Amino acid sequence: MDLAAALLDGVLLGGLYALFAAGLSLIFGVMRLVNIAHGDLILLSAFVALTVTSCFSIHPLFSLFLVVPLMAVLGYALQRAVFNRTLGNDILPPLLVSFGLSVFLQNALLQIFRADSQRLHAGPLETWHLDLPFGITMGALPFLMFIVAVLVIGGLQLLLYRTGLGRALRSVSDDGEIAQVMGINNAHLYGVAMAISLAIVSVAGVFLGIRANFDPSIGPTRLIFAFEAIIIGGLGDLWGTLVGGVILGVAQTLGARINPGYQILAGHLVFLAILTVRPQGFFPRTR
Amino acid sequence: MPFKLLETRGLAAFYGDFQALFGVDFQIEPGETIAVIGSNGAGKSTFLKSLVGLVRTKAETVSFDGQAIWGKPAYRIIAQGISLVPEGRRLFPSLTVEENLSIGAYSRRKGPWNLDALYTVFPVLKEKRKLPGTALSGGQQQMAALGRALMANPKLLLCDEISLGLAPIVIREIYEQLEKITSNETTVILVEQDVKQAMAVADRVYCFREGRVVLEGRPSDLGREQITKAYFGV
Ligand SMILES: Nc1ncnc2c1ncn2[C@@H]1O[C@H](COP(=O)(O)OP(=O)(O)O)[C@@H](O)[C@H]1O
Ligand SMILES: [Mg+2]
Numbered sequence: 001m002d003l004a005a006a007l008l009d010g011v012l013l014g015g016l017y018a019l020f021a022a023g024l025s026l027i028f029g030v031m032r033l034v035n036i037a038h039g040d041l042i043l044l045s046a047f048v049a050l051t052v053t054s055c056f057s058i059h060p061l062f063s064l065f066l067v068v069p070l071m072a073v074l075g076y077a078l079q080r081a082v083f084n085r086t087l088g089n090d091i092l093p094p095l096l097v098s099f100g101l102s103v104f105l106q107n108a109l110l111q112i113f114r115a116d117s118q119r120l121h122a123g124p125l126e127t128w129h130l131d132l133p134f135g136i137t138m139g140a141l142p143f144l145m146f147i148v149a150v151l152v153i154g155g156l157q158l159l160l161y162r163t164g165l166g167r168a169l170r171s172v173s174d175d176g177e178i179a180q181v182m183g184i185n186n187a188h189l190y191g192v193a194m195a196i197s198l199a200i201v202s203v204a205g206v207f208l209g210i211r212a213n214f215d216p217s218i219g220p221t222r223l224i225f226a227f228e229a230i231i232i233g234g235l236g237d238l239w240g241t242l243v244g245g246v247i248l249g250v251a252q253t254l255g256a257r258i259n260p261g262y263q264i265l266a267g268h269l270v271f272l273a274i275l276t277v278r279p280q281g282f283f284p285r286t287r
Numbered sequence: 288m289p290f291k292l293l294e295t296r297g298l299a300a301f302y303g304d305f306q307a308l309f310g311v312d313f314q315i316e317p318g319e320t321i322a323v324i325g326s327n328g329a330g331k332s333t334f335l336k337s338l339v340g341l342v343r344t345k346a347e348t349v350s351f352d353g354q355a356i357w358g359k360p361a362y363r364i365i366a367q368g369i370s371l372v373p374e375g376r377r378l379f380p381s382l383t384v385e386e387n388l389s390i391g392a393y394s395r396r397k398g399p400w401n402l403d404a405l406y407t408v409f410p411v412l413k414e415k416r417k418l419p420g421t422a423l424s425g426g427q428q429q430m431a432a433l434g435r436a437l438m439a440n441p442k443l444l445l446c447d448e449i450s451l452g453l454a455p456i457v458i459r460e461i462y463e464q465l466e467k468i469t470s471n472e473t474t475v476i477l478v479e480q481d482v483k484q485a486m487a488v489a490d491r492v493y494c495f496r497e498g499r500v501v502l503e504g505r506p507s508d509l510g511r512e513q514i515t516k517a518y519f520g521v
Contacts, residue, residue: 171390174379180361181371183394
């Protein structure tokens with residue numbers, strides 16, 4: 001039942017990838033901004049959590065009460081001060097600026113925290129597990145990650161489709177010019193979207209830090225995982241993104257079972273295979 | 288001098304380096320319906336977009352309801368009580384009909400219009416409220432676009448070619464509704480290529496050509512020849 005255990009691990013890991021991806025997907029959907037710095041922002045929040053946990057000696061999950069609002073405020077400010085100035089008909093300027101931000105963040109984190117591997121210590125949560133039938137064990141942490149991912153995506157979905165704010169976000173995404181004529185302040189709304197994105201990013205960052213070692217250089221790889229999850233799922237559909245994350249996670253854990261060195265490679269191969277067979281992803285948004 | 292709800296003096300508008308409007312002087316009194324006519328590319332849509340802050344402009348004055356609105360961002364102008372029914376309707380494709388209408392009320396201005404009031408005037412929109420805006424026929428989409436603009440409870444309603452691409456019978460229906468709707472306090476600027484239609488509903492007419500106002504007056508005072516000349520510039 002080794003295989004079943006690996007499958008389960010992969011599915012649960014998919015939750016983390018969906019968390020990586022949800023904020024990226026939201027920003028692309030609302031303002032057609034491909035945020036290259038997304039992965040580094042995940043790392044930034046992991047380091048912010050590291051600082052908070054060591055300053056106040058609290059559990060990393062508790063640090064979220066501080067990290068989430070901090071990152072949300074940073075997101076709003078970043079959007080208003082930097083990204084909003086680059087948005088227009090051309091998608092290249094925001095792309096370049098976010099690339100610049102990515103480089104800046106990596107180097108700033110390297111300067112402050114050095115290249116050493118870090119870890120957010122979550123105590124017994126790291127080892128707790130549930131014994132399932134057939135001798136499969138399920139770690140509490142991966143399970144929690146998955147549940148949180150489902151909650152975050154469900155929450156985001158509710159926000160987008162059941163609230164006035166969500167309606168406004170979708171209208172800006174559809175037609176930014178006419179949205180203004182509805183009385184919407186696009187600049188503010190973009191700020192709110194980035195705040196939400198970075199709030200999700202901080203949850204992702206904290207789980208990333210609890211699950212494995214991290215250092216300032218691993219952001220871009222997380223960005224790739226997020227991209228892959230989004231594209232497999234079909235651009236624009238959040239539940240699809242979760243499915244995409246799960247497919248990627250399963251591919252990676254199965255790959256790792258064949259040979260630990262194949263983990264990342266297997267994920268990319270499955271991604272490429274799906275891209276070849278079904279380039280629109282599994283749940284493309286129909287317009 | 289009667290109170291002017293909206294007044295522009297020396298209004299110029301630009302798309303990048305291209306100047307689309309030149310020194311437009313325009314006035315409208317509360318309760319008036321004004322038709323803006325002119326051939327394709329004359330600057331009619333640009334004029335409406337200038338009023339709500341969607342294009343870059345220069346002007347001596349643009350005032351609305353006693354306040355200067357020149358240079359203000361669109362969302363502030365909308366909140367002061369101007370609504371636009373844009374050319375080509377431009378419903379939000381990923382929103383349902385009802386969501387399209389509701390988003391019109393984003394600025395939360397008080398007034399007679401809400402979903403119930405709209406559904407009374409346009410029952411077909413209530414029937415189709417759960418559908419995406421794009422599932423409506425052209426005429427129904429135009430009703431929805433008009434309804435969306437009314438949801439903001441505007442003092443001044445700007446309509447850009449609401450008859451474009453619609454069957455004559457549908458046009459008549461929409462204009463009938465519009466007349467009922469605006470019989471209360473709403474002031475209207477109608478951009479219309481159909482000169483006959485415009486003359487029939489307007490208190491005054493402005494004719495644009497190549498970004499300038501070339502004729503202005505009451506339909507009853509304007510001769511057919513005069514209008515043709517202004518319209519085509521021959
Ligand atoms: N987005 C734009 N960018 C550049 N030029 C534009 C744009 N929109 C309109 N124009 C130009 O401005 C002029 C006036 O256009 P418009 O106001 O749309 O005319 P009308 O509504 O009377 O048909 C035209 O010459 C048109 O080509
Ligand atoms: Mg036009």
